[in-house]
Amino acid sequence: MPYRFTVEDVAFLRSPAGEQALDAVARLALTPASMLADVADVRRHHPDHDAALIETVRCRRRAAGRLRNPHRLLASDDAVQQATASMVAAHRAADLAARHPGAVVHDVTCSIGAELVELAAAPGLGGVIGSDLDRVRLAMARHNTADPDIVAGAPPTLLVADALTPTSTADVVVADPARRTGGSRVFRLDQLTPPLPDVLTAYAGRPLVVKCAPGLDYRQLREQFGVVGEVQVTSLDSGVREACLWVGPGIGDAQRATVLRTTPDGSVWAEEITSAEPDDVGAAGDPGRWLIDPDGAVVRAGLVRHYAHRHHLWQLDPQIAYLTGDEIPLGARGFRILERLDSTGDKVLRKSVAAHDGGSLEILVRGLDVDPDALRKRLKPKGSRQLTLVLTRIGRKGVAFVCEAGIRNDRFDGTAPQTD
Structure with a gap:
């Protein structure tokens, strides 16, 4: 315990x-x-x-590696697990400052203050308030937000308050309902603490930003709860971290994918794709030189076609998230195709992997019921070359692509991408 x-x-x-x-x-x-x-x-x-x-x-x-200044942090184990990664929180704080210049922002579930630190450090906001019912976490937040090297202006105002009882006239409200109860994760929107529908009701009419689990069912929000708002899915260094619901005056129905990557110099590179962008990619076609696996934020936000349009890619199948093209977009991962196989049978796969001297074998599956670990054991690759085997479907037919090991285009200085 x-x-x-x-x-x-x-x-x-x-x-x-x-x-x-x-x-x-x-x-x-x-x-x-x-x-x-x-x-x-x-x-x-x-x-x-x-x-x-x-x-x-x-x-x-x-x-360490998740939150700012971990060497001086005061936190409990569950608070660290639930805290938003500092780079994600900093990006949101900058977004809030750009959308609402001069605004006072109130984090009504501030916990140990990980979000408050980034809000207080963001230039352009008029003030920051944090509240929570947990006096221990508030005491930790008071310590965590008191670093003058980060919070150049006035530190956040902290107070004990129930998230469902409005206690300020702040211009924007931020909330992060707990997604665990009794040590177990909860997935229903009305089982969060506090329940998401209650948060939306308490702050109706004000700009509200609510952090949710990455698997947030935004269709349920619209169909069951009648919520109109923007759902932002954010990833950091290839891991999907959260879905964030933006509601309030002037915010319409939309999806947004925010892809954040740490650059070699420690800064953050960001790409954002929205449902307002074109999604015309034409008909699905034959593969290009590269098979592209879009970032998880793009996939979960339902913006694969929008991403493809932006980067001149196309789909192999209109229902599958794999894309293809002749270049790897910056920040994305691609696999150079060596051979296409119109069968996913073990015998065919084993023969092709052996012909390409496959040894270390990454297996990716989308659209088919295949266990990668079990398949790898059956194929028994014995070569010396690192390969990636991609199994998917085009139409109703299962296909496989034997590819070189994945290459991630994280070369933000413009040089050639390096092999994984």
Whole structure:
């Protein structure tokens, strides 16, 4: 069971003595093999706060690469799991500032303040408010948002409040209903905490941004709950992180895919595709030089055709998300086609993989009922070359493409993409 922090724990961790103790605990391995000895060591020096110190250091390690300034973060395990990645939150904060210059933004489920940090750091907003019912998380948020190197202006105003009880006249409201209850994920919109329909009702008439799970069924939102708004699906470095619902005055029905990638210099490259763009890609046709696997945000937002139109790609089949073309778009992953097979039978696949000296074999499947791991065991590739085997369907017929190992075009300096 994860440790349950108290307000007294947070007060100690924020004190000079607590900071010194955290520095000492951070030097410990805290691995399964060393944990008994490490716990005994911490308990000997800090018997009243040993669990809080160890859990804080472990949470900081889990947050590394996801949240800003993990080395000074105060957080619980579940708060780290639920917190929005800093790069995603920063992109949204910039979006809010561009849409609502000078606005005061109120995060009504602020938790440990991961979103507040990015809102407060975004130039162009008029102020930031955070509220939560959990006093421990608010105490952590007060610490996490107090870094003057990040929050150049006034730190966010923090208060204890129920997310369903409007407590400010802020211009824009941000909410992140919890998607876990009793340790288990929930998927129904009315089972979130607080329930999504209740959040929408509480802030009707105001611009509202609600973070949801990546699998948000926006058709259900429109058909069952009558919600009109923009659904934004965001990915970071190929992993789909969230769906975000934007509703309020002036926002119409739309889908948006936001693809974020970390560049070699640590900055963030972004591409956005919306349902307002053209989606005419003509009839499905023969494959080009490359098979393109669109980013998951594009697929989940239902914008594969819009993406194809933008990048001069075309579909193999109108119902399948794989695309094809003669170049790999920036930020995308492509597979150079070596051979097309009009059969997905084991014998045909095994012969082709062997002919191309396939050894390490990535298998991708879309539109067919095939278990990649079971198929790889049956094919028993023994060669020395890395290949990718793509199984899909064109019309009602299963087809396979034997390809070179995937290449991701992340060369933001314009040079040639590198093999995965």
